[in-house]
Amino acid sequence: MKYIIDRFEGTYAVCEDEMKNMVNIPKYKLPMEVKEGDSLIDDDGIIRINDKEADERRKKVNQMMSKLFK
Structure with missing residues (x-):
């Protein structure tokens, strides 16, 4: 199973x-x-x-952010 960490809440990672x-x-x-x-x-x-x-996800997000803020 694969997960992406969305955030941390207390003693849990919400994924x-x-x-x-x-x-x-x-x-x-x-x-x-x-x-x-x-x-x-x-x-x-x-x-x-x-x-x-x-x-790969970080690169994609950085590319979207740079396009958004040009």
Whole structure:
């Protein structure tokens, strides 16, 4: 399963899954370095950051922002 971190609320990361559902994942299950906007992969209960997808998403957002503010 894949997730995108939307925000943090208390002891949870509020994430969007592949089906566009919002789910709460306890922070203790996540890597220490996660931040909002990171893409995650749940591989049999081990959650890790999907660095490649996260970088692609950041590039896309930066491109949209630069077009918006030109």
